[in-house]
Amino acid sequence: MMILDGGMGQELVKRAGRATDLWSMQALLDMPGMVRQVHDEYFAAGAEIATTNTYSILPDRLETKGLGEHLLPLTRSACAMAVAARDTHGSGQVAGSLGPQGFSYQPDKSPPADQAAEVYADVARLHADYVDFHLLETMSSIDQARGGLMGAGVTGKPVWVSLSVDDADGTKLRSGEALADAVAMLREYNPVVVLINCSLPEAVSQGLPVLADHGFTLGAYANGFTGIHSDFNSIDATVDLLKARTDLGPAEYLSFAKSWAEAGASIIGGCCEVGPDHITALSLSLIHISEPTRPY
Numbered sequence: 001m002m003i004l005d006g007g008m009g010q011e012l013v014k015r016a017g018r019a020t021d022l023w024s025m026q027a028l029l030d031m032p033g034m035v036r037q038v039h040d041e042y043f044a045a046g047a048e049i050a051t052t053n054t055y056s057i058l059p060d061r062l063e064t065k066g067l068g069e070h071l072l073p074l075t076r077s078a079c080a081m082a083v084a085a086r087d088t089h090g091s092g093q094v095a096g097s098l099g100p101q102g103f104s105y106q107p108d109k110s111p112p113a114d115q116a117a118e119v120y121a122d123v124a125r126l127h128a129d130y131v132d133f134h135l136l137e138t139m140s141s142i143d144q145a146r147g148g149l150m151g152a153g154v155t156g157k158p159v160w161v162s163l164s165v166d167d168a169d170g171t172k173l174r175s176g177e178a179l180a181d182a183v184a185m186l187r188e189y190n191p192v193v194v195l196i197n198c199s200l201p202e203a204v205s206q207g208l209p210v211l212a213d214h215g216f217t218l219g220a221y222a223n224g225f226t227g228i229h230s231d232f233n234s235i236d237a238t239v240d241l242l243k244a245r246t247d248l249g250p251a252e253y254l255s256f257a258k259s260w261a262e263a264g265a266s267i268i269g270g271c272c273e274v275g276p277d278h279i280t281a282l283s284l285s286l287i288h289i290s291e292p293t294r295p296y
Contacts (some may be wrong), residue, residue, distance in 0.1 A: 001261065001289040002047045003267020004221055005042035005097075006279045010244075012038065012053075014275075016252025025056050028074050032081065038260065038276075039085035046283020047269065048092050055099035055137060059119055072126065077128035078190045094115070095160070096131030098123060098152060100138050104198070107141035109238040113150060133158035136196075139200045140164045141175035142182050149189040162187070162195035162219070165208075167227050170199060170206030173210065179210045186216065195219035198271045201248070203255040208263040217267070220260045225246045226275025229257040244273045250281035257282055261289055 009024035015034055016027060027034050039050045057075050061069050079096065086092045101116050102109030110116060124134050132294045134152040136159065139145035145161055148282060152159045163182065166172040172178050186194055192214040202220040211218055226243045257268050270278050 001286045002049070002219075002267045003047050003279065003283050003287060004219070004265035005039075005047040005051055005153075006045075006052050006221075006266060006274040006276060007223070007272040008035070008038055008051065009055065010272045011275055021198065024053050025061070025074065028053060028057075028077055029070075029097050032077060035078065036081045036085060039082055040088070041276045042114045042279055043085060043089040044090060045279040046287065047279050048271070049095050050086050050092060051095045051097050051135060052082045052127065053097070054077040054123075055097045058099065058101055058123060060101055071123075075123070075235045077129075079127055081123075084128050093132040095133055096127035096128060096134050096157075098125070098134060098148060099126075100144060101138065104138050105140055105174050107144045108172075110141070110144045110147070112124035113143045113147035116144070116147030120148050121154040122151075124152045124155050124157075128155040128157055133155065133160055133192065138162065138164045141173055142177055142185050142233040144175075145182065145191070146185055147287060149185075153189070158192040160193040160195065160219075161189075162197040162221070164199075165199045165207040167194055167200045168202050170196075170203030171210055174199075179207055183211070183214055187214070191216075193217045193219055193266075193267060195267065196223065197221045198223045199259060200225070203254065204262070205259055207258060208260055212264040213278040215246040218263075218265045219267030219269075220265045221255075221269040221271045222253075222256065222274070224253070224270040248273070250278045254281045254285055257286060261286060 012024050035053050080092045086094050121127045136148035149195050166174055169210050190241040204222045224245050228247050
């Protein structure tokens with residue numbers, strides 16, 4: 001079993017005491033030391049992967065806020081912090097996070113795959129000198145994931161892709177497409193790892209069996225939200241629209257994680273509202289489950 005880290009954005013919001021429409025990017029501008037602290041705490045909790053705080057550092061997000069010129073310095077800063085935390089810890093890997101273009105959970109706002117691929121290729125090249133692999137996160141449609149895989153593959157680094165499924169029916173992507181219909185595309189681009197992320201744990205439990213038995217190395221990292229508010233639908237929305245569950249502490253999350261391991265997941269961590277205490281519980285309880293062949 002490989003243990004991923006937990007959510008970055010919500011940890012930063014909790015510690016900063018406020019949410020902004022720049023989300024985790026705001027901390028890089030105002031409190032970069034806090035980002036490093038979160039990385040350090042996840043490694044101390046037992047995580048083996050530091051995911052760069054670059055989920056929303058994409059040209060469309062920055063340009064909308066008049067911050068287009070900050071793409072390179074913010075990317076370098078975020079990636080260097082993850083590398084420094086890994087080096088201080090003395091082991092582990094760095095995943096270069098590539099979030100959705102347009103907006104999370106809204107694949108209809110994402111550009112077509114060919115167009116998106118050009119952007120992902122440019123950003124992946126900025127990550128390449130720092131990261132061990134690229135991690136496409138919260139891909140919510142087949143075309144969105146295709147664009148990410150087309151673009152991130154240009155660096156020659158391993159690529160992981162994580163799909164986000166419908167909270168009410170984890171056998172579907174958030175686009176409404178059947179998760180099973182993504183299998184052919186995944187086989188075509190052959191990512192090193194296929195995961196499900198940023199969906200309710202119950203939905204992740206429904207989705208993983210759909211991806212099993214296709215030869216993929218599987219992973220999972222759910223969020224701890226009650227669901228995605230209908231108003232959380234544009235680049236100006238803030239995460240204070242999203243509410244944390246009160247029934248998903250470390251023990252409860254671990255129970256879901258154990259079921260994901262039984263369903264074939266060999267890489268498990270957490271997404272939004274899943275913090276260091278949850279990762280400690282995963283590490284202490286899951287690390288001894290059959291060691292997977294390292295997918296990088």
